[in-house]
Amino acid sequence: MPSSRSQDSGGIGVCAAEQAYRRIKDAIVGGDMTTGFQSLEPALALRLGMSRTPVHEALVRLQDEGYVELKARRGMRVTSLSHRDIREITELLACLEVEAAERTAARRPPPADVMAFDAAIEEMDRALEAGNITAWNDADYRFHLLLIESCGNRYLIDTAKRFLEQANRFRHLTSAHRKPPVYSNVNHAAVVEAIRRGDAQTAVEIHRAHKRRWLRELDEILTMIEPDAPVPVDSRPGSANDDGMR
Amino acid sequence: MPSSRSQDSGGIGVCAAEQAYRRIKDAIVGGDMTTGFQSLEPALALRLGMSRTPVHEALVRLQDEGYVELKARRGMRVTSLSHRDIREITELLACLEVEAAERTAARRPPPADVMAFDAAIEEMDRALEAGNITAWNDADYRFHLLLIESCGNRYLIDTAKRFLEQANRFRHLTSAHRKPPVYSNVNHAAVVEAIRRGDAQTAVEIHRAHKRRWLRELDEILTMIEPDAPVPVDSRPGSANDDGMR
DNA sequence: TAAGTATATAATGCATACATTACGAAGACT
DNA sequence: AGTCTTCGTAATGTATGCATTATATACTTA
Numbered sequence A, B: 001m002p003s004s005r006s007q008d009s010g011g012i013g014v015c016a017a018e019q020a021y022r023r024i025k026d027a028i029v030g031g032d033m034t035t036g037f038q039s040l041e042p043a044l045a046l047r048l049g050m051s052r053t054p055v056h057e058a059l060v061r062l063q064d065e066g067y068v069e070l071k072a073r074r075g076m077r078v079t080s081l082s083h084r085d086i087r088e089i090t091e092l093l094a095c096l097e098v099e100a101a102e103r104t105a106a107r108r109p110p111p112a113d114v115m116a117f118d119a120a121i122e123e124m125d126r127a128l129e130a131g132n133i134t135a136w137n138d139a140d141y142r143f144h145l146l147l148i149e150s151c152g153n154r155y156l157i158d159t160a161k162r163f164l165e166q167a168n169r170f171r172h173l174t175s176a177h178r179k180p181p182v183y184s185n186v187n188h189a190a191v192v193e194a195i196r197r198g199d200a201q202t203a204v205e206i207h208r209a210h211k212r213r214w215l216r217e218l219d220e221i222l223t224m225i226e227p228d229a230p231v232p233v234d235s236r237p238g239s240a241n242d243d244g245m246r
Numbered sequence C: 001t002a003a004g005t006a007t008a009t010a011a012t013g014c015a016t017a018c019a020t021t022a023c024g025a026a027g028a029c030t
Numbered sequence D: 001a002g003t004c005t006t007c008g009t010a011a012t013g014t015a016t017g018c019a020t021t022a023t024a025t026a027c028t029t030a
Helices: A016-029 A041-048 A052-064 A083-107 A111-130 A135-150 A154-177 A182-197 A200-225 B016-029 B041-048 B052-064 B081-108 B111-130 B133-149 B154-177 B183-195 B200-225
Strands: A070-071 A077-079 B067-071 B077-079
Touching: A016 A041, A016 A083, A016 A154, A041 A052, A052 A070, A052 A077, A052 B052, A077 A182, A083 A135, A083 A154, A083 A182, A083 A200, A083 B081, A083 B154, A083 B183, A111 A135, A111 A182, A111 B081, A135 A154, A135 A182, A154 A200, A154 B154, A182 A200, A182 B016, A200 B200, B016 B041, B016 B052, B041 B052, B052 B067, B052 B077, B081 B133, B081 B154, B081 B183, B111 B133, B111 B183, B133 B154, B133 B183, B154 B200, B183 B200
Parallel strands: none
Antiparallel strands: A070 A077, B067 B077
């Protein structure tokens, strides 16, 4: 249901507008275009090796999704995520994921699907033992993606994925400041256990409690980092205007 | 946060692309462009009195939101909503609204805001007594919009509004087949009472039960209407290709 | 007559061109 | 010297033009 044109996904022949959309979004989510980064359409078009038309289309779409602001004459600006933004995105995502957990459990997915959850959790365990934060993040991301994608409601899937992507913009920020997330692994395992049993009620309760706890921790992290103001999404908050990609 | 450019909202000087976006979307939501309606960019551009460029931009955005499908060479096609689509949209909206009810109650909005809820419910009561379905729909819509917009989470607001709009595409369909929604008024009033007291727990419970009941009723309506297949969003399911606007 | 192929038509996606407009810089006036 | 005004520059939004491609139709051959 989300964006795709002609070619279905990531192949060779994707049209320029789609490429522009993905490359810019990836740059923002991946931290290569930092919060506050500004650029003009001609510059972007030059960098992406295409004309302004597809770039313009991509920017409008990204504005709809909240990734950039288009200000007259100033071109695009990567939206800054205030503490409030981060909290609100996390809250919404929590709500959506809890619903997804309930539906997934109620659907009683086939054992093969549940094994994918197990695999993700095992990898989270391994990464935690090894102290490999990046690997843990990847596995955790995959777990949440699995949970979302197996809920059966395509609109819920699209929406939750959209905000999971948004959340990736500040994931590294929080993961740098949080204590080793042992309880995440335990909770996730318990949710999977409930899913395996088809126990939707328990899945909801555990996942909701987990998300509540995470929100409290997030609040602590945020107040620790800085009183408020737009959050530095990477290590160079000042270097906005010059080139900003790296 | 959603779409707008230069001019903030609905003024005179909105750019052509934004106008195209709104007019086409309004036509779809308002039932003027019926499910399955197809059109080519040149034809739309002609009808809207602009060139293909802004029309193209609008269509891509509408595709992102699930209102149209763009098939190579076939132009745009207004997406058909299957029973499954209707159910999934309603489920997601229920989830979002329950969360909004909880947050609204937890925020303890000022009495002036709560009076707006009262006004909407009073109008629902009046419309129900008078048997005026249209008026009831309008008031009900306003109630849900109020509930959403007073939750305090801007991302939740945007998302819920988006699906409330989608739900308007099939609202008339369900409202034609459902029995007089007395329990809606009662439930909504109870939710408002909980909001007034700041009782988030009760607000959630009532609204969730209300939505559950509504989903069951929706299922009955849907199975009654037709086994499945794309739902006729207006009374003329066949007249897709010729002109489709009315 | 039917099936396959070739050609023509036209819609899409992108590039370019143009008009509008906003922002900045420079100069003039107080 | 500071402020206001005017002019120039350049970015945006849209229109148009062009290349690509897919579909439909017509023609040819078995």
